[in-house]
Amino acid sequence: MPINGMHHAAISTPNIERIMNFYKENFNCKDIKSRSQWEKGSNNIDKVLDLKNSSAKQGFLSCGNVMIEFFEYSSPEPQPMHKNRPVNNHGHTHFCFDVTNIDEVYSDLVSKGINFHCPPQDFGQVKATYGRDCDGNVFEIQEIIDPKYPARVFND
Numbered sequence: 273m274p275i276n277g278m279h280h281a282a283i284s285t286p287n288i289e290r291i292m293n294f295y296k297e298n299f300n301c302k303d304i305k306s307r308s309q310w311e312k313g314s315n316n317i318d319k320v321l322d323l324k325n326s327s328a329k330q331g332f333l334s335c336g337n338v339m340i341e342f343f344e345y346s347s348p349e350p351q352p353m354h355k356n357r358p359v360n361n362h363g364h365t366h367f368c369f370d371v372t373n374i375d376e377v378y379s380d381l382v383s384k385g386i387n388f389h390c391p392p393q394d395f396g397q398v399k400a401t402y403g404r405d406c407d408g409n410v411f412e413i414q415e416i417i418d419p420k421y422p423a424r425v426f427n428d
Contacts, residue, residue, distance in 0.1 A: 367411055399417060
């Protein structure tokens, strides 16, 4: 199966600038200037996230051999996380596997009974979708199409 390895972990936050600065200042993560946002009505994104009328800011930091992706959702309204939550409570939004042929990987995983929110969606530079592991945790598979995509970690 053409799995390249882990690409990024993602964190949902109430303040994207504050948390990105924390990781830049404390862990020497590099701002790759990959920022975006989407407004309500982005159907492809809503399908992948399995949310309705989502909107958020998004950004990446490079942390050596892996990226951290950050989301600041404005819709649907997120529930706050207890600042000192025990480590056994749920937290991070998802982790991502970078793949070479997303359609092949998706079909193989579906044939094994793994559930996805939707088939892979084409976002131009990237094709991606989210699935659920056996405990219900969210993971992403993605194929970076654009060789100059700033968040690219693996080369062909």
